[in-house]
Amino acid sequence: MPASEIQEKVRALMPGVIANLEELIAIPSVAFPGYPEEPMHRMAERTLELFREAGFADAHLAEVPHGYPPIYAELPGPEGSPVVVLYAHYDVQPAPESQGWSTDPWTPTRKEDGRVYGRGAADDKSGLATHLGMMRAFDGKPPVTIRLILEGMEETESNLEEFVEAHPDLFQCDLFVVCDMGNLVAGEPVLTTALRGDVSCTVTVRTLDHPLHSGVFGGAAPDAMMALARLLSTLVDDAGDVAVAGVTTGTWEGAEQSEESFLEGVPLLDGVSLIGTGTVSDRLWAKPSINAIGIDTTSIAGSSNVILPQASAKISMRIVPGTDPEAELDALVAHLESHAPWGAQVEVKRVKAAPAFLVPSGGAGVSAAREAMSEAFGSEASEVGSGGSIPLLQTLHEACPAAEFVLWGPEDMDKARIHASDESVDPAEIERMIVAQALLLEKLASR
Numbered sequence: 001m002p003a004s005e006i007q008e009k010v011r012a013l014m015p016g017v018i019a020n021l022e023e024l025i026a027i028p029s030v031a032f033p034g035y036p037e038e039p040m041h042r043m044a045e046r047t048l049e050l051f052r053e054a055g056f057a058d059a060h061l062a063e064v065p066h067g068y069p070p071i072y073a074e075l076p077g078p079e080g081s082p083v084v085v086l087y088a089h090y091d092v093q094p095a096p097e098s099q100g101w102s103t104d105p106w107t108p109t110r111k112e113d114g115r116v117y118g119r120g121a122a123d124d125k126s127g128l129a130t131h132l133g134m135m136r137a138f139d140g141k142p143p144v145t146i147r148l149i150l151e152g153m154e155e156t157e158s159n160l161e162e163f164v165e166a167h168p169d170l171f172q173c174d175l176f177v178v179c180d181m182g183n184l185v186a187g188e189p190v191l192t193t194a195l196r197g198d199v200s201c202t203v204t205v206r207t208l209d210h211p212l213h214s215g216v217f218g219g220a221a222p223d224a225m226m227a228l229a230r231l232l233s234t235l236v237d238d239a240g241d242v243a244v245a246g247v248t249t250g251t252w253e254g255a256e257q258s259e260e261s262f263l264e265g266v267p268l269l270d271g272v273s274l275i276g277t278g279t280v281s282d283r284l285w286a287k288p289s290i291n292a293i294g295i296d297t298t299s300i301a302g303s304s305n306v307i308l309p310q311a312s313a314k315i316s317m318r319i320v321p322g323t324d325p326e327a328e329l330d331a332l333v334a335h336l337e338s339h340a341p342w343g344a345q346v347e348v349k350r351v352k353a354a355p356a357f358l359v360p361s362g363g364a365g366v367s368a369a370r371e372a373m374s375e376a377f378g379s380e381a382s383e384v385g386s387g388g389s390i391p392l393l394q395t396l397h398e399a400c401p402a403a404e405f406v407l408w409g410p411e412d413m414d415k416a417r418i419h420a421s422d423e424s425v426d427p428a429e430i431e432r433m434i435v436a437q438a439l440l441l442e443k444l445a446s447r
């Protein structure tokens, strides 16, 4: 099919695709513990039905030892055609009212800006819509062999890595297409080529054997909470850059995210500045970052005039692509163990060391994707990174080391507000992504 024919066909399919998307947004498929199971089952069933109708006759719920099952299907293409694994997920983040939604998160709402609002509109029900639309563009008969995997636990304790490790045969392919990302700005095509990794630890600081009266002893006896605060403050410099010796840093070579578009998604309060140095792209994709993501100490309600003998914090550090997560975590641990004031005792427990991911470049699949993106969007695709990590990518890479990766999707970074209130998606971006995916398969089939 020539590009213009695909474009026309997809345009005609869009009302149906968006109607399906809205139907799926209305199902509160939150897989987190404590949320009702019925909507998750309903979501899985309806998704199955839609993908069966779209051509995956054998789509089924895969068997997993625990959690909600992924949907799996195989659709053979012409003899000898390349094999593509298509990924998206059907669970979504919770949407508590306290986030400040301006419309009901489970009622898909088309606003004046043309976007569809609701939890999961972008992350990642737009990925489901993209795969569905693409299948329909081919009348259910794509030009390559497709293995479909739709995860049900992506936003919580995922069971998919275990599933991939148990069934690597189901994930053998030439190309993984992960449709759970987005352009920086809708309409401007990018491919995601690097994702930061994620290491974390807890640190406990102890100064006294037991609590003391702060009036009688304060001023001379050391307080563990103040010691912890001083220790944490050594992790970054005055600008907010990571100040831990031995942690790797770098600069970003691809597309630049403008500070303006970044700020659209960051609810900075009056007078508060961004932190770090270098371009926004450097800071998000090529430099490490450190955050204290939890603190255990006496609560304000439970406080009295007492010097605290012990305080703990959990620290998360995002690490740059191309680094060894254990070595980066070693550097963080060594810093914490050696920078506490007043000889305070420090105990560090390692929690997590997930590697960063560099998308292998230079292969036929990635260059076909670049061409497909450029044609579908009418402008040259550039490269971006991702500050977040997707540990699944490493697992898929290990299951099928020769396969390439394409990471893309309709979740435009400046407006989609994934995981936050008023999540939304631009239907025109879904349309362009459907065209891009269809063109990608066409190009792969003709190589």
Ligand SMILES: [Zn+2]
Residues within 6 Å of the ligand: 089, 123, 124, 154, 180
């Ligand atoms: Zn997602």
